[in-house]
Structure formats: C-alpha cells, structure tokens
Amino acid sequence: MSMNREGRPTRPQDAEATSETFTGNRALMLEEPLLFEIGDATLTGVDLEAAPQAESRLGGLERNRPIGLAGLSEPETVRHYTRLSRQNYAIDLGLFPLGSCTMKHNPRLNEKVARMPGFADVHPLQPVDTVRGALEVINELAFWLIDLTGMDGVAMSPKAGAHGELCGILCIRAALEARGDAREVILVPESAHGTNPATAAFAGYRVENIPANADGRVDLEALKERLGKGGEGDCDVAGVMITNPNTCGLFERDMKAISDAVHEAGGFVYCDGANFNAIVGRVRPGDLGVDAMHINLHKTFSTPHGGGGPGSGPVVLSEALCPYGPIPFTAKTKDGVVHLVEEENAAEFDHNDSFGRMVAFHGQMGMFTRALAYMMSHGADGLKQVAEDAVLNANYVLRSLEDVLDAPFGKSGPCMHEALFSDKGLADGFSTLDIAKALIDEGYHPMTMYFPLVVHGAMLVEPTETESKAALDQFIGALRSVAARAKAGDKSLHAAPVHAPRRRLDETAAARKPVLVWREPEVAEAAE
Amino acid sequence: MRYLPLQPEDRAAMLAKIGAPDIDALFADVPEVARLDGPIHQLPDHASEMAVERALGAMARKNLTAGDAPFFLGCGAYKHHIPASVDHLIQRGEFLTAYTPYQPEIAQGTLQMLFEFQTQVARLFGTDIANASMYDGSTACGEAIVMARRITKRGRVLMSSGVHPHYVAVAKTMAKFTRDEIDHRDPALTAETDITALIAAIDDDTSCVVVQYPDILGRIDDMSALAEKAQAHKALLIAVVTEPVALGAIKAPGEMGADIVVGEGQSIGVGLNFGGPYVGLFACKEKYVRQMPGRLCGETTDAEGQRGYVLTLSTREQHIRREKATSNICTNSGLCALAFSIHMTLLGEKGLRDLAALNHAKAVKAAERLSEVPGVELVNDTFFNEFTLKLPSDAREAVRHLADREILAGVSLGRLFPHASELSNGIVVAVTEVATDADVEQLADGLASVTQNQREEVPA
Ligand SMILES: Cc1ncc(COP(=O)(O)O)c(C=O)c1O
Numbered sequence: 001m002s003m004n005r006e007g008r009p010t011r012p013q014d015a016e017a018t019s020e021t022f023t024g025n026r027a028l029m030l031e032e033p034l035l036f037e038i039g040d041a042t043l044t045g046v047d048l049e050a051a052p053q054a055e056s057r058l059g060g061l062e063r064n065r066p067i068g069l070a071g072l073s074e075p076e077t078v079r080h081y082t083r084l085s086r087q088n089y090a091i092d093l094g095l096f097p098l099g100s101c102t103m104k105h106n107p108r109l110n111e112k113v114a115r116m117p118g119f120a121d122v123h124p125l126q127p128v129d130t131v132r133g134a135l136e137v138i139n140e141l142a143f144w145l146i147d148l149t150g151m152d153g154v155a156m157s158p159k160a161g162a163h164g165e166l167c168g169i170l171c172i173r174a175a176l177e178a179r180g181d182a183r184e185v186i187l188v189p190e191s192a193h194g195t196n197p198a199t200a201a202f203a204g205y206r207v208e209n210i211p212a213n214a215d216g217r218v219d220l221e222a223l224k225e226r227l228g229k230g231g232e233g234d235c236d237v238a239g240v241m242i243t244n245p246n247t248c249g250l251f252e253r254d255m256k257a258i259s260d261a262v263h264e265a266g267g268f269v270y271c272d273g274a275n276f277n278a279i280v281g282r283v284r285p286g287d288l289g290v291d292a293m294h295i296n297l298h299k300t301f302s303t304p305h306g307g308g309g310p311g312s313g314p315v316v317l318s319e320a321l322c323p324y325g326p327i328p329f330t331a332k333t334k335d336g337v338v339h340l341v342e343e344e345n346a347a348e349f350d351h352n353d354s355f356g357r358m359v360a361f362h363g364q365m366g367m368f369t370r371a372l373a374y375m376m377s378h379g380a381d382g383l384k385q386v387a388e389d390a391v392l393n394a395n396y397v398l399r400s401l402e403d404v405l406d407a408p409f410g411k412s413g414p415c416m417h418e419a420l421f422s423d424k425g426l427a428d429g430f431s432t433l434d435i436a437k438a439l440i441d442e443g444y445h446p447m448t449m450y451f452p453l454v455v456h457g458a459m460l461v462e463p464t465e466t467e468s469k470a471a472l473d474q475f476i477g478a479l480r481s482v483a484a485r486a487k488a489g490d491k492s493l494h495a496a497p498v499h500a501p502r503r504r505l506d507e508t509a510a511a512r513k514p515v516l517v518w519r520e521p522e523v524a525e526a527a528e
Numbered sequence: 529m530r531y532l533p534l535q536p537e538d539r540a541a542m543l544a545k546i547g548a549p550d551i552d553a554l555f556a557d558v559p560e561v562a563r564l565d566g567p568i569h570q571l572p573d574h575a576s577e578m579a580v581e582r583a584l585g586a587m588a589r590k591n592l593t594a595g596d597a598p599f600f601l602g603c604g605a606y607k608h609h610i611p612a613s614v615d616h617l618i619q620r621g622e623f624l625t626a627y628t629p630y631q632p633e634i635a636q637g638t639l640q641m642l643f644e645f646q647t648q649v650a651r652l653f654g655t656d657i658a659n660a661s662m663y664d665g666s667t668a669c670g671e672a673i674v675m676a677r678r679i680t681k682r683g684r685v686l687m688s689s690g691v692h693p694h695y696v697a698v699a700k701t702m703a704k705f706t707r708d709e710i711d712h713r714d715p716a717l718t719a720e721t722d723i724t725a726l727i728a729a730i731d732d733d734t735s736c737v738v739v740q741y742p743d744i745l746g747r748i749d750d751m752s753a754l755a756e757k758a759q760a761h762k763a764l765l766i767a768v769v770t771e772p773v774a775l776g777a778i779k780a781p782g783e784m785g786a787d788i789v790v791g792e793g794q795s796i797g798v799g800l801n802f803g804g805p806y807v808g809l810f811a812c813k814e815k816y817v818r819q820m821p822g823r824l825c826g827e828t829t830d831a832e833g834q835r836g837y838v839l840t841l842s843t844r845e846q847h848i849r850r851e852k853a854t855s856n857i858c859t860n861s862g863l864c865a866l867a868f869s870i871h872m873t874l875l876g877e878k879g880l881r882d883l884a885a886l887n888h889a890k891a892v893k894a895a896e897r898l899s900e901v902p903g904v905e906l907v908n909d910t911f912f913n914e915f916t917l918k919l920p921s922d923a924r925e926a927v928r929h930l931a932d933r934e935i936l937a938g939v940s941l942g943r944l945f946p947h948a949s950e951l952s953n954g955i956v957v958a959v960t961e962v963a964t965d966a967d968v969e970q971l972a973d974g975l976a977s978v979t980q981n982q983r984e985e986v987p988a
Contacts, residue, residue: 035644035873044882045874046611048961051885054892059748059910061778068651071876078613081641081870085622088637092621098630105531106625109577115615118588123601124803125939126592127931133590134802140587147570159663159804160859162846170704198846198856202674203705207851251557282555287562298859306618306863307638308628308660308823310805326701343697344946355704357697360604360666360792361803373584379574380567382529388551389534395554396542414546414554440634445627451847468533469542495831500633503831507632510828510840514817516657517647 029501032083036518039070045077087501088307089445095467095475097397099418099448099460100193100247102277102299107377110302110370119369124361128340134365135338139330141372142314145295148383149273150286151316155325157363161274164294164313165199165241167326167358171292171317172239172268173203174324174355181266183238187226189218191248191452196241196272205238212454215412216248220257227265235265243272244288245279245416247452248409249394249460259289268292268321276300277390277464278417281383291318297364301371312367323353328362389465390417393472397461400476404483408455417464423457427489432457435482437504440497442478529574592934594800598967602914602958603744603939604665604692604770605803606795608883609962614797614870618863628823628862632838633830638862639837642825645869652772652872653789654780655811660823660839661865662808662857665792666695669738669768670702671810671821671855672788676736676764678819678854683708684733689715689722690743691768693944699738708735714948717918717941719909721749727757734763736788741767741781742774744944745907745956746914755785764788771795772809773960774912776884788812797871798864807864818844821855883961887913891959894968898957901972903979907954914958916941919979923955926978935974 024031056062072080089096096103114120122131142154155171158164169186176183186200189210197207210226213219227237240262244252252258259269271285271293277300279285285293297303298311305311317325328342331349340362341349378386391414398419402410406424409415423432436446436459448460463472485493497503519527534542539551548554555563567573575583594607601607618624622637629635629642642660649658662668673685685708687696696712703710711729715722726737737758742748751767758765767781769791781789793807794800810822817824818841826840846853875883891913899906903920917938919926924942931937941954959968 032640034640036647039873039876041877044876044879045613046879046883048879048882048886051882051889052893054889056888057892057895057909057911058778058888059750061748061750061910063775063777063779063783065783067776067780067877067880069648069872069875069877069880071879072873074611074613074874077870077873078617080873081617081623081866082620084637084640085617085620086637087635087640088622088626089631089634090622091625096625096627098627101627103625103627107531109580111619111624113581113584113588116585116588117593117595118585118591120799120801121594121607122591122802123594123599123605123607123800123936125601125603125605125943126594126936127928129928130592130931130936131802133587136587136590137584144571147568159667160857162856162858163663163667166856170701173704193858194846194848194850194853195856195858197851198849198853201851201853202856204707251555253557253559256559256561279555279558281568282564283558283562284564284568288559296859304624304863305627305859307623307626307635307641307866308862309859310663310807310861310864311859312805342946356701357694358667358701359664359698359804360692360694361664364804365802366805369584373580376572376575376580376583377531377577378529380569380571382532382574383571384567385529385532388554389532389539391554392534392539392542392546392551395546395548399546413557414548436631437633440631445634446631465532465534469538471533497633501636502633502834502836505632505830505836505838506828507838507840510826510838511843514824514840515827516643516817516824516840517650518643 030083032080034518035080036070039072041066043071043073045072045074094443095463095471096445097447097461097463098445099462100274102462102464104302104464105466106302106304107374110373113373114366114369119365132338135330135340137368137372138362139332139338141368142330144375145314145316148280149293149316150284152319153317153322153325155315155317156329157326157358158294158313158315159359159364160309160311161294161296161313162195162199163358164315165195166203167315168270168292168294169199169203170355171321171324175321176238178353183236185237187237187240191246191454192241192243193247193272193274200241210240216250216409217252218242218254218258220254223258224261227261235267237265237267239268239270241270241272243275245275249415249418249420250409250412251416255288263289274299275417278387280387281380282387291321297367297371302374303367303370310364310367312364324355326356326358327354386465393463393465393467394419396472397463397476401479404480418460418462420455421459422455426486430486430493432459434493435459435486437496438482438493439478441499444475444478594936597934597936598970599936600938600957600959600971601936603944603956604792605800606771606958606960607800607962608795608960610797610799610871611874614867617870618867623866624863629839632836636836639825641866641869643827643837645865646825648869648872649809650811652775653811654782655789656814657817658811659820660825661861662810662822663861664804664806664808665770665790666698668790668808668810669695670698672766672790673699673708673736674702674706675788675819675821676766677706677708679816680735680762680764682733682735684735685710686726686729686734686737687712688726688739689713690745690747691738691740692744692770695768714945714951715745717907717951717954719907721747723749723754727754730757730761730763732761734761736764736766738766738768741769742771742912742914745916746911747908748778748910748912751781751784751786773884773887776880777888777912793868797867805861805864807861807868819854820844822857822860886961890961890963891915894959897968897972898975901976901979904975913960914956916954916956919953919955922952929978930974933974935970937971
C-alpha cells in the first residue's frame with residue numbers, strides 16, 4: 001500500500017487482510033514470547049574456558065539453589081531481540097514529535113566515536129596519567145557548554161535532567177546556608193515539568209506555585225508580590241525554577257526582569273534547560289541572569305534516548321554558585337594539562353565549599369563523547385541554525401494547524417521549538433487520547449499529551465530541526481485529517497490504534513494488580 | 529550542514545506561510561540584553577565527519593585502554609568480555625532511537641524487554657520484584673536509603689565500612705536534603721568485616737543498615753544474622769552489589785533476608801566507559817512496591833485480550849505526583865538495561881554460573897601467586913573475584929609506577945580513601961575472565977620490582 005503526498009492510502013483498506021493466522025503473526029508483524037517461555041537454564045549463548053582447579057574462598061556462601069535465569073543460544077538471542085525491536089516506534093522510522101523531549105536525529109558518527117576503545121574501554125579509577133585524553137574530552141565539552149550558555153562553570157557529573165536539577169538546587173541550598181540564610185520555599189510555575197516540583201521537594205523545600213498570566217507566561221507582578229511577602233530582608237524564597245523557553249512553547253519575555261527581582265530578594269534562579277534546543281547558539285541564558293541550568297545532552301545535543309535513557313544532565317552555574325558545585329570535575333592549568341579534581345585535591349583548586357559528590361564516578365562519559373562530536377560537527381554557525389530551524393519548523397506546524405486545532409497561546413507571539421494545542425472544539429466524547437492513538441495508525445509517534453497541565457487536553461508538538469518540509473507536510477496532513485475526524489465525531493477513532501502491534505492497553509488493570517515479574521505458570525496460579 | 533534537511537527555498541516558503549518577514553521575527557520575544565550579533569565568537573564553525581573523527585580519535589589515543597594492558601581494576605566497575613551480539617543488538621535504531629515507552633501500543637519491544645529485565649534482576653538478587661533501572665549503583669543506593677526513611681519514618685542510617693566510599697559520599701550528599709544521620713567509618717585492613725559491630729549498633733531509631741556484598745575490599749560475609757536483628761527492630765536491610773557476576777556463585781542477598789537490594793549492573797553487558805553510562809539495579813520485597821523510586825513495567829492485556837506491557841504504578845512518579853513523588857527520577861538507563869538483559873540472556877543460568885566459577889578460580893589462583901611476592905600480604909579470607917593486598921609501602925606509588933610500565937595493577941586504597949593513612953598500603957585487585965596467566969605473571973613481576981625498590985628506599 002503506497003502513500004500519496006497527503007499520507008492517505010492510495011487503495012482502500014481491505015478488511016479481510018487482518019484475518020487470523022495459525023501463528024498469530026501477520027507477515028512482518030511477528031509475535032514474540034517472553035524470554036522465560038522460550039529459554040531455559042541449560043541453554044547458553046557463550047563459550048567459556050573451563051575454570052582452573054582452585055580452592056573455594058567463598059566462605060561457605062555458595063549459591064546452591066537455582067537462580068531461575070533463562071538462557072538462549074546466540075541465534076535465538078539475536079532473533080528474540082530483533083523481533084522485539086520491530087515492535088517499537090523510533091526516530092529512525094519517522095517523525096517523533098514528542099514535545100519537551102527533542103527527538104532529533106541521532107548522528108551515527110557519535111556512536112562510532114563513543115565506541116573508540118580509548119573512551120569505551122577505560123576504567124574510571126585508572127591513574128590520571130593514563131586517561132588524560134578522556135579528561136580532555138570532559139574539559140572540552142565543559143567549555144563548549146560554558147560558552148554556549150554564557151555561564152561561569154559547569155558540573156558535569158549529573159546523570160540526567162532531573163539529576164541536574166537536584167545538583168542545581170543543592171548548589172542553591174549550599175550558597176544560602178553559607179550565608180546563614182535558611183529559606184524554605186521554591187517557586188515553580190504550574191506549567192513546569194513534574195521533575196521540578198519533585199526535585200524541590202526531594203531537596204527539602206516547600207513548593208509553591210508561580211501564577212501565570214493569560215498569555216502563558218510567568219506573571220511578573222504576581223511573582224514580585226510573592227517575593228516581597230514577609231517584608232524587607234525577610235524573604236523565605238530560596239529560588240525559582242523556571243523553564244525557558246517554557247513548556248507552553250513560549251519564550252519568557254520577562255526572564256531578565258524575573259531574575260533581577262529574585263536576586264534582589266536574595267534568591268537564586270534555576271532554569272530548566274530541557275528546551276535549550278530552541279535557543280542554542282542564539283541566546284545565552286547567562287545573559288538573562290540565570291544561576292543554574294541543566295542541559296539534557298540527550299535532547300539538545302542528540303545523544304540517543306535508548307528507550308528511556310541513559311541521559312546526561314550537566315549543570316551550568318553562575319559565579320555565585322560555582323564554589324558549591326559537586327566533585328569530581330576537570331580543570332585545565334596554564335601548562336595545558338587537564339586535571340581531575342576530587343576530594344583530596346579540591347583545596348589545591350580552591351574548591352573547598354563543594355557540597356560533595358552526586359555520583360560514584362565522573363558522569364556520563366559515553367554521552368560526553370557523543371555530545372562533543374555533535375557540537376564540533378555543527379560548530380557555532382550550525383548550532384545557531386539548529387535553533388532557527390527547530391523554531392521555524394514548530395511555527396510552521398502551529399500556523400498550518402491552528403485553523404483545525406485550538407492553539408491556546410497562538411496569539412501570544414511566535415512559538416519557540418514546540419507548538420501547543422488543546423482539545424477545545426473536538427466533538428463531545430472525543431479527547432486528546434483519541435487523536436494521539438489515531439496518529440499511531442497514521443504511522444507516527446504521538447505528540448506529548450496532557451502536558452503541560454495548564455492546558456486542557458494538551459498536545460505538545462515538537463518537530464525538531466532534523467525534519468524536512470516534506471516530512472512536516474505529510475505529518476500536518478495526517479494531523480489535519482485526524483483532527484477533522486475528531487471534530488466530526490467519527491466514532492472509529494475510539495478504537496484506534498488498529499494497525500499497531502497492540503490495541504489500547506488496559507493501564508488500570510495493570511496498576512490494580514501489578515504483575516512486575518514473570519513467574520512460572522504453576523507459581524503464578526498458586527498465588528492467585 | 530549534513531544534519532539539517534531544510535533548504536533555503538524551504539525556509540523562505542515556510543516563513544511566508546507563517547507570515548514572518550525573517551527568522552529574527554520568530555525570536556522577537558528575546559529581550560534586547562540577550563540578543564547576539566551572530567554565531568558565538570569563541571567557538572569554531574561546523575566541521576566534516578572526517579575532521580571530527582580525527583580530532584576525537586586523537587584524544588582517545590592518549591588514554592591507556594584496558595584491553596591493551598594487563599588489567600586488574602575493579603571497585604565498582606569491572607571488565608568482562610561482552611559478546612559481540614550485545615552491542616550489535618542495542619544499536620538497532622528501534623531500540624537506540626526510541627523514547628521512554630509512553631505509548632505502549634508502539635513500544636512493546638522496549639516494554640517486554642524491561643519486563644524481562646525486571647525478572648532477571650529480581651531473580652539474580654533473590655527478591656520479589658525489581659524496577660526498570662536507575663542511573664547507576666551509587667544513586668540507586670542513595671534512593672534506597674531515602675526509601676527506607678519513607679517506610680520506617682526514621683533517620684539513622686548505619687553504613688558498613690565495607691560500602692564503596694563513593695557510594696557513601698553520594699548518600700551523604702542526599703542526607704544533606706533529608707537530614708538523615710549517616711553512621712559510617714573507614715574499613716580496617718583485616719579479613720573480618722564489621723558485621724558484628726553493625727548488629728550491635730542497630731536500635732529502634734535505625735532506619736536502615738547498608739551493607740555491600742562482596743564489600744569494597746572484596747570480602748564476603750553472611751548477612752542473615754544482620755537481617756534478623758534489623759527485622760527485630762523494624763529497620764531495613766539494604767544490600768549493595770557492585771559486581772553482579774558474583775551472584776552466579778554466592779547466595780543472593782534476598783535469600784539472606786535483605787529488604788532492598790541495589791546494585792551496579794555495569795559488569796554485565798555495559799562496559800567500562802570511564803564511569804558512565806552504567807545501569808542502577810533496584811529490587812525489593814513486594815510489600816514495599818508503592819514506596820519504590822523509578823519506573824516499573826507491568827503486564828496487562830489490550831482491547832482484544834492480547835497480553836501486553838505498560839509502564840505502571842506511575843502514581844508514585846514525578847509526572848503524576850509532582851512534589852509528592854517517591855523520587856524525581858525520569859530518564860533512567862534504558863539502553864544499558866537492554867545491554868544487561870541481552871548479555872544475561874546469552875549467559876543464561878548456566879553461563880552465569882560458569883562465568884562466576886571461572887572468575888573465582890582465576891582470582892584464587894592470582895591471589896595465591898601475588899601473595900608469594902616478597903612483602904605482599906593477602907588481606908582477605910573470603911573473596912569472589914576481587915581481593916585486597918597489603919604492600920610494604922604506599923600502594924598509590926606502586927600503582928603509578930606500574931602504570932608507567934603499562935600495567936593497570938588495581939585500585940589503591942589511597943585513591944579511594946585519601947584521608948586514611950592507615951589504608952594507604954592497600955590495593956584492591958580484581959581478576960576476571962579477561963586476565964590471562966601471563967597478565968598475572970606480569971603483575972607479580974611488576975609488584976616484586978616496585979616493592980623491592982620501595983623496600984630499599986624506605987627501610988621499614
Ligand atoms: C521540561 C523538562 N524538564 C525536565 C525533564 C527531566 O529530564 P530527564 O528526563 O533527563 O531527567 C524533562 C524531560 O523529560 C523535561 O521535558
């Protein structure tokens with residue numbers, strides 16, 4: 001079945017085509033049993049040399065009972081995982097407009113570089129003289145991040161965005177404690193990603209809302225009023241966590257004024273940098289008064305998401321927060337040598353006030369090499385083009401759809417790198433979920449749905465800069481068609497997806513009686 | 529720019545559709561103070577694939593690669609042979625370039641893999657359930673302590689001196705938020721662990737006891753009595769496993785009564801990578817499931833009654849529960865969990881047991897050989913594939929000298945405990961299946977010559 005320019009089948013769908021088969025397979029759509037149903041305890045896909053004779057030193061703690069692992073030979077293993085892989089959607093297959101996630105193309109050069117033995121096969125505790133090249137990569141990447149953000153320093157070790165948030169908030173806490181100023185509150189807008197309030201609470205702060213105004217941005221006057229509460233010199237606000245560009249897809253016009261107001265009240269500004277892709281190479285957060293911002297290397301700098309990680313979340317820091325940043329970090333001395341600064345030599349590098357360690361080793365080296373390859377490939381000119389094309393693509397989507405889908409902030413100015421729609425105007429009984437699931441049948445991963453929370457039935461579309469105009473036009477065509485069906489009350493939408501490896505899955509049942517591990521059928525039955 | 533498909537005429541047509549005169553108009557909301565006059569000056573312009581590969585290749589070549597030297601480092605990261613198919617499979621675009629499985633109908637590949645991974649981890653650890661991964665072992669350990677606080681509503685944490693000092697450091701960082709009181713001492717260079725002391729220290733204020741198994745010096749100890757005492761005081765026993773291959777040979781922590789078992793999964797499938805990305809393993813008793821951090825994959829059925837998998841119990845998580853979430857973790861270590869799971873599938877029960885037996889036998893033989901070196905003393909009675917040697921003088925010096933000869937000898941305790949002079953002669957040596965007899969001989973010769981030099985220079 002071929003597709004025309006609008007992305008519709010050229011021939012009508014043949015209902016008979018989905019009739020039952022003996023295997024349950026449908027040609028290239030292959031069902032795959034669980035590993036534990038096809039493997040067993042005696043099968044293995046590795047050949048090992050025989051263990052030499054030696055006396056046991058296990059102290060009588062030998063594991064005598066079966067572990068319960070299942071093995072497969074190599075051909076069966078390759079087939080099991082290859083079959084599983086084909087039940088996934090991925091950027092490599094098509095546009096992945098998941099708002100806030102920056103699902104851009106993952107260049108394969110980066111994969112090659114990360115696998116160079118000099119990076120992939122070095123141990124984190126090797127003597128530093130044997131890993132100078134690895135330290136150089138970390139240091140080089142640190143400087144790119146500092147230059148791109150206009151900040152003073154960067155903590156490289158956080159393992160993902162949320163971990164970076166924790167790092168930034170801990171810096172803020174340390175800075176406040178250093179001046180004997182225990183404050184209790186972090187202000188977070190309602191539109192923020194869930195990790196922001198979760199981080200602030202995890203760090204022991206009380207979370208309060210920053211009100212938004214009607215155009216989808218932070219209400220500066222309300223913020224000022226909240227900061228002023230408690231009177232002169234008696235502010236209880238440790239800081240704010242603001243996403244810029246924000247999760248409604250808008251640039252916070254008043255960002256500098258917000259920072260100034262927070263600083264004046266003695267607080268700090270944490271910026272969630274998940275949306276840095278919209279401004280990379282064009283705007284430096286340091287110029288807007290930001291004190292700390294994490295950068296998701298797995299978003300802006302193209303390291304692959306891998307079905308849920310690993311990520312990497314370096315945090316750039318202002319001069320005021322640098323002294324408190326975590327160890328270890330790298331530092332280049334005048335002789336050009338890159339040093340690893342850890343607990344024992346922190347004093348030599350004037351870093352006595354560090355709040356400590358975020359992780360066991362040096363951070364996500366495998367993501368650093370990929371991100372650095374990406375940055376060097378683009379250069380300053382290419383990165384600026386990245387932001388511009390990402391923003392152009394999102395505005396093109398916004399303006400091509402706003403006549404069929406409600407764009408709640410369509411009049412608030414241009415959007416940044418994502419376009420936000422709501423479920424307003426869909427026929428009664430039709431929801432964002434129906435639109436998302438119908439897009440699956442059209443061959444797309446849906447947009448982010450029901451986030452941000454400030455918009456009813458939110459649909460957040462982030463096309464990224466690595467999509468061509470032709471790819472966008474086809475996606476727009478598909479979404480227009482689905483939106484028209486939802487507005488017309490086409491009940492067949494409720495059944496979508498019908499062409500995916502599974503129909504809608506029962507999430508309520510999954511949560512009511514959680515089955516989180518496989519059990520042998522007799523064991524599972526006995527437990528019933 | 530090879531990664532950007534838009535052409536000038538596309539951009540013009542799109543701007544026209546948008547109704548914007550130029551690209552700058554789309555950035556009109558950026559305040560004056562933050563507008564730049566062009567690309568950022570300090571940075572170079574774009575570069576070809578060949579140029580980038582050359583530049584990074586030059587940096588890579590400055591490192592001494594584990595595979596190019598007799599290699600004996602462990603202490604939380606281990607070199608094992610990874611079958612070629614593991615890396616091949618994780619590079620399939622459908623795994624590599626997928627997002628977190630938020631749309632289960634088109635993410636069954638990732639979800640089924642996670643369900644299998646959870647099962648493998650739970651069985652390896654001897655626990656009821658496991659989650660879909662954490663960042664790494666150290667953060668998994670930190671989260672376990674926070675979870676114990678939530679369950680017990682107590683704040684006194686007993687950390688064994690055998691826990692990896694970096695893990696202790698991470699726990700102390702977390703404690704700055706939670707105000708937990710962390711009771712921890714440096715280890716002593718003895719064959720005995722501190723289990724007896726820990727048992728004595730548990731009281732009714734204790735939230736949890738954290739024990740590493742095998743511990744940082746490689747020692748193995750039975751945790752059953754500790755588990756019993758903890759249970760009697762309604763405190764939790766958290767076991768930390770940094771070398772999961774060991775569990776192919778020794779009893780699972782769950783079997784000995786651990787309530788939460790966390791670990792570093794790096795040594796199965798992931799590779800050294802200079803410290804990351806790795807994969808945190810997190811498992812516990814089923815009754816604590818609602819207090820667990822991180823994502824969980826669960827079984828369910830679809831609208832046609834077919835079995836399928838979804839992310840579940842997300843009311844614990846940040847995107848639903850916001851400031852009341854059990855953790856702020858979002859992105860975890862999905863692809864490393866896949867690598868772990870594929871390697872574990874290739875091993876199977878038989879392969880894991882054989883691999884563990886091989887590691888242990890090689891380590892025993894190496895320990896015997898190395899303790900024959902004059903002045904070198906084996907500290908451990910028990911160990912799996914990693915043991916501690918006491919040298920006649922500073923082990924850090926020895927490690928550096930041996931590195932100059934391209935022998936990566938082990939981790940000196942001075943590197944891990946720089947403030948503890950009584951540990952400075954200790955070195956932890958890991959011997960896995962990748963170490964050959966010739967490697968061990970080279971290490972023995974190397975140790976003999978550096979210790980001899982040291983003994984001549986610094987009379988005892
Ligand atoms: C706006 C925003 N903030 C924070 C995060 C958390 O980042 P990570 O998943 O890397 O921890 C995300 C990513 O999902 C995000 O979209």
